[in-house]
Amino acid sequence: MHLVVVDAAVGALLPAAIIVFGTRARRPRSGRVRALGWVLVAVPLPLAVALHLAGRLPASVDQAAFLACVAAFALGAALVLSDDEPDGRREDDDETPPWWPAFERELREYERASTRRPKALHS
Secondary structure, three states, X not given: OHHXXXXXXXXXXXXXXXXXXXXXXXXXXXXHHHHHHHHHHHOHHHHHHHHHHHOOOOHHHHHHHHHHHHHHHHHHHHHHHOOOOOOOOOHHHHOOOOOHHHHHHHHHHHHHHHXXXXXXXXX
């Protein structure tokens, strides 16, 4: 019965671990590292579940395999998610677009003109 508690605790901590490791300091990942991340997400955990359902492993080995595969899944998810910036921007997005200063200037002129206009009287 205590293994169910361990599995439930690991299942609850898994999303937290993915979020923490996925939002850490970002640096660009190579295509090979991202591919490894996808493999770690797609293969180990379903394999552990399949081995558990087959019932061929002793309980202690089954539990250890499950925990190792959950850790591999968390690592893979962190590798895949940690490449993107949290707000969806990349480093090269920090530059001001060339049209922005002209837009701001026109917007300020429009605001000044709209405050100078006399308001129509409604009767």
